[in-house]
Amino acid sequence: MKFGQLLKETLLREYQYQYVDYDKLKKELKNSLNKGSWSEDDESVFLEQLENELDKVYTFQMVKQREVDQRIRQTQEVIEEVVNRVNSGRRPPEDEFLELEAELSDIMATVHDLAKFCELNYTAFYKIVKKHDKHTGWSLRPVFAARLSAKPFFKEQYDLLVVKLSQLYDIVRTRGNPVQGDSAAGGSQQNFVRQTTKYWVHPNNVTELKLYILKHLPVLVFNPNKEFTREDAAITSIYYDTDDLDLYKGRLLKSEGAEAIRLRWYGGMENTTIFVERKTHREDWTGEKSVKARFPLKEKYVNAFMRGDYTVEEAFEKMRKEGKKSLQEIENLERLAREVQYTVLNRKLKPYVRSFYERTAFQLPGDARVRISLDTNLALVREDGPTRAGDNWRRMDIGIDYPFEQLPDSDIDRFPYAILEVKLQTQFGQEPPDWVTNLVNSHLVEAVPKFSKFIQGVSNLFYDRVDLLPYWFMQMDVDIRKPPTHNFGFDHQPSTATSSANSRGIVSRGSTSDGSSTHREGLNDVENEEQYLGDSNRATLTAPENTEQPLLEAFERNNQESFVKTLTKRLQEIKRDFFLETIPKFEAPAPPTVVYEQKWTAPPGKRIHVPVRVEPKTYFALERTYLDYLQYSILIGSVAVALFSYANTKPLLLAATTFSVTALLAILYSTFLYLWRAYHIAKQSAVRYDDRFGPTAVCTMTFIALGVNVFIALRS
Structure with missing residues (x-):
């Protein structure tokens, strides 16, 4: 499917005159080329048309952005008035909450549509400029890139809108009584265990994903008294390793006791509190869980602490005097600090990779049963070498100014996807919420088990120094977008649903004259649908069904x-x-x-390296299978010995021989199979461990031996 046709089929009807006139630009390009060579006048005319289209799109995006801001402000005023009545004991009728919830859902649909609008138009500009450069021989991409930077309609990530909508939706969903609790999200915890599944999210699906999650979980805000900014979402970590990259190898192979040591801070470079963290991997057979532990350290003492000049006693002297933590907690922190300092000095660890990303966390305050985090704008930066950081523990030529354009390409890996982490704490046998199951099985995410930012950074930035790569390394060039499988309800509400809200002055978008929604969900913006499906490398794709349709x-x-x-x-x-x-x-x-x-x-x-999980019972099952083969062989061999004892004729000797050969072959085969399996299990090789031929062969040989014995007995 050509992009022009795809654009016609996926654009929103009410926005249709605000999109890039892709067909007009393509027609103008084709007509000028048919006249002859591409001249300077042709270039000027085409560039002027392109500039007009960009101005149209940018202006519309700004107008809709202001409209959404206004609707949110007016809805917030209504919600505050309703909450005041709740607090004063005059509980509003349920219809008012339903109307407000419908209005917020409609605003979410508008934000979703605006994000899709920007995404589709950016793709249209990219493709028409690419087509221009290909057919005319003139290079327009650098020039137009500067025009796009001046009117960056496509760079809006709607983070602030998502946070504001999350707060309002949480108030309405809880009927004016939002859940209260500690919003530190682990800030006060020192040792915590999590069961986490990780997914990649294409940038085109980030906004839709956020809007869907916030309908079920609010955005976790660490300081509700402060206006949220993008700096509040910034998280930076620096990972340490040896000259031989031993920590990378241990984390990649999931070796028992493999460690990762990193220094992390939140916000900008001016933050003086640095968290020293250690992650330890534990195999299931140990009966322990992988643990992440950390302790705080002032930035001015980091260099001295890593050199061993700043002792653990000095680091926790102030904490002991303040008495804000119990003596047991302080002793645990001191023990952790000694172990980390000893590891750094003994193994001569150095800073190697920095990870930067902006995190949006969704969680009920004080309730960690379901916690979802989305990391966007992930960048992995080299930290090794004196030319980068000198004697300091971190380089100072970058901060949180993503995309770090001042760095050479050899020093940075800008990861193309967002990282979704779903963290569940459920009781034994309890299923996760249905909405979480729908999310992780939808087209919005791509499962990538055991994905690690540290492993990704080392394998890409130090490619020449590693010979073992993670399994996802070869999939980085695969388009992870998939055809829509779920409808998450980002359709505009009918006009009757918000009539009461409109009476309060809330501006709402209605539906078409026939009552149907104007929102349309189409295929992703790819040049060729067949190529898109062929490159997706998915296990199974099926046409979705509407299971709720009467x-x-x-x-x-x-x-x-x-x-x-x-x-x-x-x-x-x-x-x-x-x-x-x-x-x-x-x-x-x-x-x-x-x-x-x-x-x-x-x-x-x-x-x-393909991760293969080997549980202790695997070894016992291997030994049990081998013993079963031996038991069978001994039984058949005993029959053979008995026949040999009474064999006084050639037919009896022949029958005994068949049983003996069967027993001997079964012993040889089972011994070889046992050694082969044991070797590959020890190496954690990704091979087939099932036996497709052995049982059939042994049974066939047994039937042949019995048949020979019966035939000889009948002839006798």
Whole structure:
């Protein structure tokens, strides 16, 4: 599918005249080229048209941005008035909360539409400039990049809007009684254990992802009394390692006791509190969990502490005098500090990689059962060498000014995706919330188990010094975007839903004249749909179904096939719930399932590490299987010995021989299989451990031996 056609099918109808006139620009480019060579006048005319389109898009984006700001302010005033009535004991009717919730949902839909609008227009500008440079021979990209920087409609990340909407939605969702608690999100914790799953998020899906999450969890704000700024979301860490990159290898291989030591601070470079952290990996068979522990240290003492000149007693002397922490807590911190200092000095650790990102955390204050964090603008920077940091523990030529354009390309890795971390603390056997399950199974995310910023930074920035690469390294060039699989409800509310809200002065966007939503969800902005699907390297992609569509509505809106499909699903649910086996089964053509596989080849001189989890019971299962083979072999061998004892004829000797050969081959095969499996389990190799041929072969040989024995007995 060409991009021009894709643009027509995915644009929002009410915004359609504000998009880039892609067809007009392409037609102008084609007509000028058909006249002959591309002249300077042609370039001037085309650049003027392009500038007009950019001005149109930028102006519209600014107007809609101000409109959204105004709607949020007016909605906030109404919410404050409603909350005051709640606090005074005059509880408003439930309809008012429902209207406010609908209004906030509509604002979220507007923000979502605006983000998609900017994304699609940026792609249109990128493609038309690329087409221009390709066919004319004139290089317009550097010039137009400067024009885009002057009118950066595409750089708005809507972080401040998301935080504000989150606060308002949380108040309305809790009916004026938001959850109160410690918002430090671990700031007061020293040792904490988390079960985390990690995902990549394409930049095009970041805003939609944030809006969906905030409908269920509020944005975690560390200081609610301070106006939120982008600096509040900045997190910077510096990772240490040896000259041989031993910590990198240990973390990549998930060796028992593998450590990662880093120094972290929040906000800008002027922050004087540095957290020294140590992450320790524990295998499951140890009965322990991987733990992250940390202690605070003033920035002015970091260099002396890492050299061993600043002792642990000096570091915690003030904390002991203040008495804000118990003696047991202080002793635990001191023990941790001694161990970290000893490791740094003994193993001669040095700073190697800096990670910078902006984090948006979603969590109920004081409730860590569900905590979701989204890290955007991830940059990994080299910290090694005297030319970068000198004798200091960190380089000072950069701060939080992402994208750090002052750095050479060899010193920085700007990661192309956002990182989503879902952290759950559920009781044994308890399932995570449905909305979390829908999120992690949706098209918005791509699962990347065990992803590590530290490993990514070292493997990319020190590529020539490592021979073992993480499994995701070869997938960095794969487009992780997928066709939409879920509708997360970012459709505008009907005008009747917000009529009461409008009476209070809240500006709302309605629907079309027929009552349908004007929001449209389309394919991603790719030049060729077939290429997009072919490169996605996904395991399985299936056409999504609307499981909540009523039967009659499915029959009326779609066709008989959709009706039969929906009816079949409903009957299957009834059958499953009531264990009825007599319900007729309606078969409808299943949607095509497309499986995409791609084999990766490691670069020359490199190896790809695929994580393989080996539990202790694996070794016991291996030994138990081997013993079962030996038990079978002994049984068959005993039969052979008995036959040999009474074999006084050639037929009996032949029968005994068949049983002996069967037992001997089973012993040799099981011994070889046991040694092969034990070797690969010890190496954590990603090979097939199931035995597809052994049981069949042994059973076949046993039947042959029995058959020979029966045949000889009958002839005798």
